[in-house]
Amino acid sequence: MNKRGALIYLFLGIWLLVPGCQKHPDPDSYLEVRRAFQDPPAEYRSAPLWVWNDRVTKEAIETQLADFRSKGIGGVFIHPRPGLITPYLSEEWLELCRHAVMTGKSLGMKVWIYDENSYPSGFAGGIVPAEMPDSVGLGLRLRRAKRLPDTFDEPPIVVLRKTDSGFEDITSSAIQYGAAAGLREGDYFIFEIQRAKPSPWFGGFSYVDLMRREVTEKFLEVTLDAYNRVLGEEFGATIPGSFQDEAHILPAGGPDTVNFTPRLFEVFQEKWSYDPRPHLPSLFEEFGDWRAARHNFYATLLDLFIEGWAKPYYEYCEANHLQLT
Numbered sequence: 525m526n527k528r529g530a531l532i533y534l535f536l537g538i539w540l541l542v543p544g545c546q547k548h549p550d551p552d553s554y555l556e557v558r559r560a561f562q563d564p565p566a567e568y569r570s571a572p573l574w575v576w577n578d579r580v581t582k583e584a585i586e587t588q589l590a591d592f593r594s595k596g597i598g599g600v601f602i603h604p605r606p607g608l609i610t611p612y613l614s615e616e617w618l619e620l621c622r623h624a625v626m627t628g629k630s631l632g633m634k635v636w637i638y639d640e641n642s643y644p645s646g647f648a649g650g651i652v653p654a655e656m657p658d659s660v661g662l663g664l665r666l667r668r669a670k671r672l673p674d675t676f677d678e679p680p681i682v683v684l685r686k687t688d689s690g691f692e693d694i695t696s697s698a699i700q701y702g703a704a705a706g707l708r709e710g711d712y713f714i715f716e717i718q719r720a721k722p723s724p725w726f727g728g729f730s731y732v733d734l735m736r737r738e739v740t741e742k743f744l745e746v747t748l749d750a751y752n753r754v755l756g757e758e759f760g761a762t763i764p765g766s767f768q769d770e771a772h773i774l775p776a777g778g779p780d781t782v783n784f785t786p787r788l789f790e791v792f793q794e795k796w797s798y799d800p801r802p803h804l805p806s807l808f809e810e811f812g813d814w815r816a817a818r819h820n821f822y823a824t825l826l827d828l829f830i831e832g833w834a835k836p837y838y839e840y841c842e843a844n845h846l847q848l849t
Contacts, residue, residue, distance in 0.1 A: 566634050567764070569598025573638070577607035580617075585624045589631060599634030600624075601767050604641045604649075612641040612649040613747065618754045625755055629762040637766040637846075639747050642725070644770040646734050646833070648746040650727020655746070659739045660730040661720035663777035664784035666808055669712045674702045678716060681784075682801045686711035690812060691802045713805050717784060720776035734771055735785040735828035740836045748840060756844070765847025768837065773829050782807050783825050785832075792824045800824075 560568070574588070592600060602624060610617055628635040641649030653659055664681070672683070676699065683698035684691040691713065698714075720730035732739050748766060755763060775783040792800040806817035841848040 564598070566598035566632055569596060571599035571601060571634065571636065572597065573603040574600035575603050575605045576610070577605040579609040580620050582620065582623050585620065586627055589624065589627050589633065593631045593633055597633070599636060599764075600628070601636040601638045603638045606642060608641070613651065613750055618750060621751065622754050625758055625762050629758070633762075634764050635762055636764060636849075637748070637751055639766050639768050641727070644731070644772055645768040646740070646743055646771045647726050647729065647732050648743055650729040651746045652732050652739065652743050653726070653729035656732075656739065656742050659732040659736070659742065661733045661774070661776045662784040662786075663718040663720075663775035663781035664804070665716050665718045665777050665781045666805070667714045667716060667780075669714060670709050672698055672702050672712060676702070680714045680716045682713075682715040682804060684713040684715075684802060684805065686713065686805075691805060693802055695801075715804055718775075718777040718781055730776075731774075733773075733785050734833040735773055735783075735787075735825065735831075737832045737836050740833050744837065744840050748844070748846075752844060760845030763846070765849055766841060767849050771833055773825060780808070782821070785828060787828070788824065791828060792820065795824055795827065796820045 572592075574592075589600070602621060604612055610620065625635045639645050640647070647653060679699045680695070682693065683695045685694050686692075698712075720732075722728055722730050732743075734740060751763075752759065773783055775781045789800055800817075800821065803812070803817040805811050806814035807821055838848050840846075
């Protein structure tokens with residue numbers, strides 16, 4: 525046998541002896557995937573928003589889930605909507621949700637949590653602002669004036685006077701003395717806090733400030749803790765996860781308003797190493813380096829939203845075997 529033949533036999537022997545070199549069926553092979561298309565497991569089937577917008581009953585739950593399953597649906601998101609008569613997050617509501625999950629489980633279906641009464645997520649159908657009145661969303665409203673008023677109904681958070689070189693912060697003297705401060709007529713930028721107004725959409729309350737972690741924690745306590753209490757054993761099983769819908773930080777107020785949250789100025793200064801207050805007018809008009817001012821302002825808001833809403837929600841889901849979607 526020549527040298528080349530000996531090498532071929534050597535490599536063949538190694539291939540036969542080493543388990544990693546032998547061919548094993550691949551569970552994700554083309555044939556396995558193709559077979560799964562014939563009868564997909566529940567997690568690969570359609571899962572619609574299942575609207576509850578009337579008086580919910582156990583009989584209706586059983587009928588509708590069986591109908592969904594017969595059409596090939598693999599799961600549902602229980603979605604409360606306007607028209608709902610069953611009180612949201614009441615014990616009756618939670619018992620009906622439990623019945624839906626157990627019925628879905630018997631049918632081999634997944635039943636997801638939808639975390640809000642309609643949308644946007646965060647206010648728990650009005651329960652969060654009812655239990656935590658200071659959680660309401662805020663805005664920073666600009667009011668321009670040629671002269672300062674004698675007094676303010678509510679103290680402004682920032683008062684600036686336009687100068688040749690930029691903006692001078694005169695907040696303290698303006699609040700203490702008003703027009704009596706002896707400041708001449710000029711171009712004044714007065715920034716006042718606006719609170720979100722009550723709305724029927726939010727259960728007669730106001731939407732909340734999700735840039736504050738403690739507000740999100742209250743929301744999770746009200747909503748996911750309630751589901752955990754009655755259905756926690758199905759988290760990560762029949763209940764794959766929680767669906768959050770359009771949580772946002774739209775500022776309270778009109779077009780002359782930008783976002784505000786109590787820690788905004790502090791976090792901005794930590795992140796960008798300068799005081800944002802003299803640059804607030806640049807959020808409304810093209811003063812100075814307005815591009816940088818706007819970029820830094822909205823980048824700070826994004827950080828606050830991630831830290832205040834996304835991270836605590838994600839951490840809760842991770843700790844309780846839920847997917848966050």
